[in-house]
Amino acid sequence: MGTEVITSLEQVQQLEVKPDRRFYSAEHGEIASGATTDIYFVRTYEILKSLGKVDTVVTAEIFPRRAGILCGVNEVLELLRDKKVTVYGLPEGSPFEPKEVVMRIQGPYSEFGLFETTLLGMLASSSGWATAAREIREAAGEHPFVCFGARHVHPAVAPVMERAAIVGGADGASCILAAKLAGREPQGTVPHAVFLIIGDTVEGALAYDRLMPPDAKRTILIDTFKDEAEEALRVASALGPALAGVRLDTPSERGGVTPELVREVRYRLDMAGFNHVGIFVSGGLTPERIRTLIEAGADAFGVGSYISGAAPIDMTMDLKEVDGRPVAKRGRLPGLVPNPRLVQLK
Template sequence: MDRMDSLHNVEKWDPKTNRRLWSANHEEIIKGGTTDIYFVRTQEILNHMNYGDTEVTVEIFPSRPGIMAGTEEALGLMADAHNLEIWALPEGETFDKKEVIMRIKGPYQEIGIYETPLLGILASSAGWAEAARECREIVGEDKQLVCFGARHLHPAVAPVMERAALVGGFDGCSCILGAKLKDQKPMGTVPHAVFLIVGDTVRVAEAYHQAMPGEAPRIILVDTFKDEAEEALRVARSLDDDLAGVRLDTPSERGGVTPGLVREVRARLNQEGFDHVKILASGGMNPDKISRLIDEGVDAFGVGSYIARSKANDMTMDIKEVNGKPIAKRGRIPGIVNSEKLLKMK
């Protein structure tokens, strides 16, 4: 595949419409296959006027306050552009509305083709990380947060989302690739499917204990067949000290996971001496639900759709210098913005 730096290359590119998956692969993204066509037209005009290699300095800023994520992927996107200098906020750093989060200096022909995917990487990643940070700020540092969001997004970007949740402060994620891209082990037990197939929660719990490796925590779903408190006690009596926790994932048709339900499960476990058993809550968790459950005894939360469906933090890229001279479109102040938080990345 040729780089999408000319209308000729765009015209001759045939990505094949009979491909198995519609998502762009790494080569297609890096070579400009997901770039907006108007950036290619811009390059054609600049080349025609002998301005193609004009040196520019561009700055990227967000539409609202948030947390930086996507820095490493952005650098990977531009790794083949050897004439660029790049400054950026490190992942996990907070920023304000319209604060400069990345600055790039070099020939425009090495920058323009990346604007579309670069802004998309930063906007989506920052939005997901921001949602994760909201949850972390509510639970504090002593409660566990696990991202279960992969099922709510196209699989091509699911690992990017779950990695961003880790940057935002989550302890783990269930998506295999998302976890491994952060050098972590994927976290999660089993879905309702195994209980429905076997027909009994305790039998599954016992098989889980026998079949899973020793380091895997024994956390068992207890909302499939019977009252959650009843099932929690049945499982606890069976596994005793080996039971690490129970997961409440009560569906909305039954009222979801409520403070009263958590309170009862916690009390009944404690009354029978199972105070070591943790409670994990999942199923439509969001900051509001988390805040109502956290004081009732929930030790960990599985959060999915709230992270996956969070609004992107829209990013803007502006040219601020041309050949070292300050410039800007109307409404913006010419010249680069001083920012001590930016680090030299390349």
């Protein structure tokens, strides 16, 4: 049995929030029922139903305000899975231009009109995150980067965000559920807390090497206690060929990770014969910083706030046909906007 959809103001009034509810985030059933839509779409449904027009066949088109990478398509298709509609759109991960039609939905208004808020939100947020990740990918080139942004957003949407980052070009995600949703395994090492509790970077590195499974890369954080170059050499000497890389996450209070620091660490590792050890950088990274750090010798990156803090890409849904007749609000042209890139998705 499918989820009952909220189609009346009476249902809205009867909707109760249980006092023992643990979190504020919407559950899957609440999203599917329309509980996260704007109230004015329920009012619209009631008015159209009273006039005998709620099942009017319409065609709606969705377009963005700025260019980006489309993401959230799969969730929209899940939202509309049991609806009697036809969906055309750009596939997940496609680039798009401002005001390009990225999705077209055809069917009775009663089948999807209530979900305008929901499906636009899915596309807007995920496309914003995927677009930011693509900007990082373009800056990083062939150098791998992992999304570390889960800590910057509400946990209810962290998996959505980091999965969108992978769609945009990230090589992986640290959030467990996000990686699993993308068909990957989560990536990451350990935080400063391990070394602070143990009391020594090398001792922590040896414990990591001894206890972690073979498929866990031996990339060790080296900025907890001492000079990063010194710690890099200590860890490399202790782990030898097993060490895959050292991670620099120097805080802003100490100037952050600078190109000069990366150059020194790279130089001293090479001079000591540890050419196989890569340099992984994280902390406040932007496309511009990544380009500079690659020139200095950085090999891979962990990117958080640049992706997680990306603004949603504003999406608009317009009715362009009613019963096959071209229509449009003032300022827009009536009828469908041609886009040969659209493919049938449902």
